[in-house]
Amino acid sequence: MKTIGVIGLGNMGRGMALSLQRGGFEVVGTDASATTRATLAAEGVPVVDSIKDVVAKSDAIVLSLPTAAIVAQVVAGADGLLSHPKAGVLVIETSTSHPDTTRQLAAQLASVGMSLIDAPVSGGPKGALAGTMTMVIGGSDEDVARAEPVLMAMSAKRVHVGGVGAGHVAKIANNLLCAAHLAIAGEVTRLAEKAGVPTERLLSGVNAGSGRSFVTEFNFPTWVSSGKFDSGFTMKLMRKDVRLSQELIGALDIDLPLSRKVADLWAVSAETIADDEDFNRIVELGAARTKA
Incomplete structure (x- = not known):
């Protein structure tokens, strides 16, 4: 994986994007707020205006969003990830969300050749920026292993607790x-x-x-x-x-x-x-x- 997309560039997503960039990845981000996008662009993180553009450029996509409803909208809503499928892309869901929502979205993504793991985080904005967060992770052994270099760039501790949804x-x-x-x-x-x-x-x-x-x-x-x-x-x-x-x-x-x-x-x-x-x-x- 060379290019990581980050959707949601608020307090947590900003830190994750900068940590990924510092870890040697190419990063491309987007956010619903034009002001937030401009702030990250000023810090040297390439940003785009749409989810479609993030998918086109990315090998994996990190979601950092405030609620399960917004996660569902970004994945399955109009112009969401499912509207722009790209086989092989791994979605890393770092929000605190409902496990049933996570499992449903994972199944929908799998139907178009994409994978999802849930890796909710602890450590706050300072931990996100420093790359010292803790993650509890749900997903298949294969997908978690594939995500490990990306997760390592964002966190100091990672615990794989089970299948998709178990992290949440x-x-x-x-x-x-x-x-x-x-x-x-x-x-x-x-x-x-x-x-x-x-x-x-x-x-x-x-x-x-x-x-x-x-x-x-x-x-x-x-x-x-x-x-x-x-x-x-x-x-x-x-x-x-x-x-x-x-x-x-x-x-x-x-x-x-x-x-x-x-x-x-x-x-x-x-x-x-x-x-x-x-x-x-x-x-x-x-x-x-x-x-x-």
């Missing part, structure tokens, strides 16, 4: 855990503060014990205790991912009461924490009431 199952599970860890960490730090134990000292103790998590070890010092709240991942995006978890749980017809409660908390947070706020702000949910 794993990513939904990961983000549901992160959403839960943030919510409970916000509550226990307020509990400790009220009982006279400062957050910094509490976390030093927790992180030396069995209660630690990535949230207490990394999110808190990096974005919460520092007051920066600038991870690059918004409340809106995490709310979307938590909703995806509930859709998957519903489709599987299983009863997961704690997961449902986490989803309820994230949904009600929309009343006090705006969509464009950093997702770590969930730790502040109920803080004013606690102080009162």
Whole structure:
């Protein structure tokens, strides 16, 4: 693979395109926004105006899009990938999407000689730009092996968890855990503060014990205790991912009461924490009431 197309050049797609270019690939990108396309062109990434032009130039195509509906539109909608089939092209879907949508799109692409793997990412815009993201990957052994040089240019850790759609199952599970860890960490730090134990000292103790998590070890010092709240991942995006978890749980017809409660908390947070706020702000949910 020599030329990689990137569709979706926002916070994540921009970093991936630049990492791929730095990794020695020819890159061609496109985005629905003309302004975004112009920004990437100014950074030295060749851009085109249409998906058709991306397909024509590419050996593989990376999708970095915000929702399953937009992924479906880009693949199967008017003037999408299926309208411009090119046998042998591998589609790498890095969004957090619904596994059933992913499997359906993979089958449609296979019917025209194209392949799809799902490789949703963690690490935020900084990780995308640095090429240090983590990917959980769903796809056939053959397709994942074929994609490895491309994935390596964008990520530091890659875990192949199963067939097509499995990557998105794993990513939904990961983000549901992160959403839960943030919510409970916000509550226990307020509990400790009220009982006279400062957050910094509490976390030093927790992180030396069995209660630690990535949230207490990394999110808190990096974005919460520092007051920066600038991870690059918004409340809106995490709310979307938590909703995806509930859709998957519903489709599987299983009863997961704690997961449902986490989803309820994230949904009600929309009343006090705006969509464009950093997702770590969930730790502040109920803080004013606690102080009162």
